[in-house]
Amino acid sequence: MLGGSLTISKSDTQGIAVKDGVVKSWDISKMIDPNYPDGYSYTSMGVALNSGGLTIYSAGYGITLDKGGVIDPKYKVASLQAIASNGRNSIGTGLVLNATNSNFPFTINGNIDVIGGIRQTSKTTSVTIGAGLILSLERRGETVIAILLGTINSSLTSGQQFGVGKIPLGYRPNTTANIPAHMTSSYNGAHIDAGIDGVCTWWGPSTNTGYPRGSQMWFTNDSLPN
The missing domain is CATH 2.60.40.1830 (Phage tail base-plate Siphoviridae RBP, head domain)
Structure with missing residues (x-):
């Protein structure tokens, strides 16, 4: 497909869309919560993939959000970006995880093998x-x-x-x-x-x-x- 857009709804709360060179996916969970007018609270997770990398979004709210609406800069949690090299060097210069929270917890289940050093701020x-x-x-x-x-x-x-x-x-x-x-x-x-x-x-x-x-x-x- 060379142009246009495509949206596929897996259910009322899940979907995937391709538009303007961006692939978006979202999933909205619904829980009983008497603190909100309709008796439910909603939590969304979403991801957007484009040439700049992968961005993760999350939002909690008391009313339903439009499908895919969680993909919004104000809900950004973290992004994973590959940094390209310059000139004719075919080797990328790095992979960067950026988080909006300076104390962003990053958990890995399993063993970690490090070849090289770990540098900390x-x-x-x-x-x-x-x-x-x-x-x-x-x-x-x-x-x-x-x-x-x-x-x-x-x-x-x-x-x-x-x-x-x-x-x-x-x-x-x-x-x-x-x-x-x-x-x-x-x-x-x-x-x-x-x-x-x-x-x-x-x-x-x-x-x-x-x-x-x-x-x-x-x-x-x-x-x-x-």
Whole structure:
């Protein structure tokens, strides 16, 4: 077929259409819900395939939507796009999954074999927790690396909470983490508890001076910082 369009309805809630170089498919589910005037709620899933790739749509609403109406930019969930190469190179440059939600869950059931490396976006920040001590933080995926820096410039006692700053959201551990604090030019050992609320606590000898150094890695359940 060189022109025109084609629509095939599989049922009142399912269908497929070909028009203007785009292939669209949709499926509307119907559930009893007394919160809506007609007593039902509707959830749609749809996909559109064109030369730009595959786009997935989803919408929930309390009234029926026109057939194929879910294929609309405001209902976009994610798109899968192959990036073409330039010039005469016949090898594509990549495959990109873009999601409207920055925390889009991507689940694979089964084993994954990776040939090559996995590169993750890196986010960094630093926070002065108190007593002259600083935490340098790097977030990669669900992992945070913390490096302890600074010079103690006020009194610290064991069990004392730092009162200047907290570990910011996006970097907080999902369970209390212990950051080793080795005193430079000394055999004294200590550690800092990093709590799930971002509050840090000193556990070590009472002191008002020193150059503690240490690092730790932990997992976080926080959303990825902007």
